[in-house]
Amino acid sequence: MNIGPIERIVIFRALQLGDMLCAVPALRSLRRAYPQAHIALVGLPWARSFVDRYAHLLDELIVFPGAIGFPEQQETDVHLPSFLRVMRERRFDLAIQLHGSGGVANDIVEGMGARSNAGFLKPGGSARRGVFVPWPDDLPEPARYTALMEHLGIEAHDLSLEIPLTANDERDCDTLIDACAIECGRLVLIHPGAQLPSRRWPVERFGAVARALSDAGCQIAATGSVSEAPLTARVANDAGPQAIDLAGRTSLGALAALVARARLIVCNDTGLSHVAAAMRTPSVVIASGSDTRRWAPLDHARHRVLADWPACRPCAFRECPYGHECALNVSVQAVLDAAFVQLGPIVAEETLHHARD
Incomplete structure (x- = not known):
C-alpha cells in the first residue's frame, strides 16, 4: 500500500471482550509496522479499559455511539451524523474496518473520511476504494484480521493471543487467593455464563461436572460477572461446601492472573x-451454537472443544427455538472425560490422593 506517510490510524471494532482479544494479533502487527503512528480504536464504552491495558498497541478510545445493525448497543442512527462529522475533522490517514464481514460497517468507515480505507467485502458486495478483500470465511477469527494486515503489506504471522498483566493485577489476584484460601495447584475454574442464552450449556450440567471434579480432589471456583451470579451460585452449590463463588469479584486483569495460575478452565465458547488461550491455561470448552471453525482456540491440544453439529448450526438466535440440541447432545461424561485428560495423570493422582485424605 502506498498512500504516503501514515501518522494517524483509526480502527473500527465495536465489540465485546472475546472479539477484541481475537483482534490482538492484527493490532500487534499494525503497531510493529507503524510504531510512531497514533492508533485510535472506535469501540464500545467498556473498551476504555481494553485500550488502557493494551497501551502498547492502542493510543485512544473513541466511543462508537451506535447505529442500526449493531446490536451491541441501542440500535439508532440518531448520533451517527455528528459522530462521523467529528471523525472527518480528525483527518485520519488510514481507517481500518475490523468489525466484520462488511456491509454497513464499511459505510461507517468510509464516512470517517480518512485518506485511505481498508476492510472486508461480503460475497457479492460492490467494490470499495482502498484495500478491501473478500471476507475470509474459512479462517479462524484471529487469522481473518491478520489476513487483512497482509493485504496492507504488513507481516502478520503470529496468531497468539495475549493479555498483559500489571503489578496491580497480580496483587489483586494474590489478595483474592489469600481471602478465599485458593490452592492453585488443584484449582479448576468453572465459567457457566455466556452473553447469549443459546451459547450456554445447561447450568445443572456445569454443576454436575463441578461436583465430580470436586469429589476427585480438585478445588472448584465458579467465575462470572455480577449479572451471572445466579449461574455461579448454582454451580458452587452443586459442587459442594468447599466450592468458591467468584461472581463479580474479579477485574479482567485479576481474572486473567487467576486463569494463568489455575490447572484447568471449563467454560462455554x-x-x-x-x-484461557491468551494465558496458555488448559481448557475444556463446550461450544453451543457457535461456529467452532471460527472461534475455537487454535491450540487444539491445550484446549479441548466439545461440540455437536445439528443442521441449524452455526446459530443465529439469541434463544434457541429448536430445543437446544447442540448443547444437550454434549454429555456431562464427555466433559469430564476431556477434563481429566487435560488435568493429566500426575494431577489426577494428586487430586485423588487429596480426596482420600
Missing part, C-alpha cells in the same frame, strides 16, 4: 475461552 465465550470470552473466558479466549482468556
Whole structure:
C-alpha cells in the first residue's frame, strides 16, 4: 500500500471482550509496522479499559455511539451524523474496518473520511476504494484480521493471543487467593455464563461436572460477572461446601492472573475461552451454537472443544427455538472425560490422593 506517510490510524471494532482479544494479533502487527503512528480504536464504552491495558498497541478510545445493525448497543442512527462529522475533522490517514464481514460497517468507515480505507467485502458486495478483500470465511477469527494486515503489506504471522498483566493485577489476584484460601495447584475454574442464552450449556450440567471434579480432589471456583451470579451460585452449590463463588469479584486483569495460575478452565465458547488461550491455561470448552471453525482456540491440544453439529448450526438466535440440541447432545461424561485428560495423570493422582485424605 502506498498512500504516503501514515501518522494517524483509526480502527473500527465495536465489540465485546472475546472479539477484541481475537483482534490482538492484527493490532500487534499494525503497531510493529507503524510504531510512531497514533492508533485510535472506535469501540464500545467498556473498551476504555481494553485500550488502557493494551497501551502498547492502542493510543485512544473513541466511543462508537451506535447505529442500526449493531446490536451491541441501542440500535439508532440518531448520533451517527455528528459522530462521523467529528471523525472527518480528525483527518485520519488510514481507517481500518475490523468489525466484520462488511456491509454497513464499511459505510461507517468510509464516512470517517480518512485518506485511505481498508476492510472486508461480503460475497457479492460492490467494490470499495482502498484495500478491501473478500471476507475470509474459512479462517479462524484471529487469522481473518491478520489476513487483512497482509493485504496492507504488513507481516502478520503470529496468531497468539495475549493479555498483559500489571503489578496491580497480580496483587489483586494474590489478595483474592489469600481471602478465599485458593490452592492453585488443584484449582479448576468453572465459567457457566455466556452473553447469549443459546451459547450456554445447561447450568445443572456445569454443576454436575463441578461436583465430580470436586469429589476427585480438585478445588472448584465458579467465575462470572455480577449479572451471572445466579449461574455461579448454582454451580458452587452443586459442587459442594468447599466450592468458591467468584461472581463479580474479579477485574479482567485479576481474572486473567487467576486463569494463568489455575490447572484447568471449563467454560462455554465465550470470552473466558479466549482468556484461557491468551494465558496458555488448559481448557475444556463446550461450544453451543457457535461456529467452532471460527472461534475455537487454535491450540487444539491445550484446549479441548466439545461440540455437536445439528443442521441449524452455526446459530443465529439469541434463544434457541429448536430445543437446544447442540448443547444437550454434549454429555456431562464427555466433559469430564476431556477434563481429566487435560488435568493429566500426575494431577489426577494428586487430586485423588487429596480426596482420600
